[in-house]
Amino acid sequence: MIAISDLEAGYGPLHVLFGITTSYQREAITAIVGPNGSGKSTLLKTIFGLTKVFRGQITFDGRDITGRPPHQISRLGIAYLPQTDNVFANLTVRENIAMATYGMRKEEAAERVEEVKSFLPVIERYWNRKAGSLSGGERQMVAMGMALIRRPKVMLFDEPTANLSPKFAKIVLEQIVRLRDDLRITVLLVEQNALRALEHGDRAQLLVSGQLVYDGPARDLLENRELGRLYLGLRS
Numbered sequence: 001m002i003a004i005s006d007l008e009a010g011y012g013p014l015h016v017l018f019g020i021t022t023s024y025q026r027e028a029i030t031a032i033v034g035p036n037g038s039g040k041s042t043l044l045k046t047i048f049g050l051t052k053v054f055r056g057q058i059t060f061d062g063r064d065i066t067g068r069p070p071h072q073i074s075r076l077g078i079a080y081l082p083q084t085d086n087v088f089a090n091l092t093v094r095e096n097i098a099m100a101t102y103g104m105r106k107e108e109a110a111e112r113v114e115e116v117k118s119f120l121p122v123i124e125r126y127w128n129r130k131a132g133s134l135s136g137g138e139r140q141m142v143a144m145g146m147a148l149i150r151r152p153k154v155m156l157f158d159e160p161t162a163n164l165s166p167k168f169a170k171i172v173l174e175q176i177v178r179l180r181d182d183l184r185i186t187v188l189l190v191e192q193n194a195l196r197a198l199e200h201g202d203r204a205q206l207l208v209s210g211q212l213v214y215d216g217p218a219r220d221l222l223e224n225r226e227l228g229r230l231y232l233g234l235r236s
């Protein structure tokens with residue numbers, strides 16, 4: 001549903017991604033792994049219209065979205081969850097979720113809020129707390145809820161489990177699997193912890209110095225001793 005061809009992108013004069021050609025299939029989780037600074041975040045940001053594209057093309061459901069601004073891309077059904085600053089710390093959870101309904105009719109907004117609560121009932125436990133007082137894992141749940149208000153078809157997650165305890169990381173990843181299984185959402189998941197990401201992904205992509213070094217089944221990358229040892233810190 002997302003197709004990328006011969007993409008080169010970066011920031012200002014800086015070229016970060018080179019010759020990226022790939023596609024993301026409907027209702028699958030693609031884990032994007034690779035060393036620090038290899039361009040994983042830049043890839044997500046580029047799909048969401050936040051970087052400079054030097055060449056190549058990105059299409060979504062056949063429509064060219066290359067170089068379109070984020071608000072347009074969001075309207076087409078792609079949600080981007082950045083690594084940090086993904087909630088309004090000074091607002092309560094309820095207010096954060098309400099912010100996400102901005103521009104909707106009242107009845108529609110109310111319906112979407114109920115929909116999100118029923119998918120993520122856990123957030124009702126901290127409904128009236130300031131988002132800034134929540135744990136990292138709880139905040140991720142709120143950010144996910146805010147994104148779900150728009151019923152996205154694709155969700156781009158940038159290291160949703162960074163700095164979480166293993167217990168919370170597992171809970172967050174389980175919710176991401178539910179996005180695929182229950183809501184049929186296509187997920188691109190950038191993860192620092194390669195092993196964890198590959199265990200949850202259907203497909204995997206390994207980015208090294210802005211280039212795709214591997215693009216295929218997640219399981220095969222897990223079993224690839226050479227790539228695992230060289231780039232992912234997996235023991236062989």
Ligand SMILES: Nc1ncnc2c1ncn2[C@@H]1O[C@H](COP(=O)(O)OP(=O)(O)O)[C@@H](O)[C@H]1O
Nearest residue numbers: 011014016034035036037038039040041042043
């Ligand atoms: N806003 C930015 N402006 C300029 N350079 C950036 C910016 N964000 C990232 N970079 C550079 O782009 C390269 C890739 O970064 P990034 O995509 O964040 O890597 P990763 O997410 O894989 O750790 C790095 O060299 C980084 O310094």
Ligand SMILES: [Mg+2]
Nearest residue numbers: 040041042158
């Ligand atoms: Mg990053």
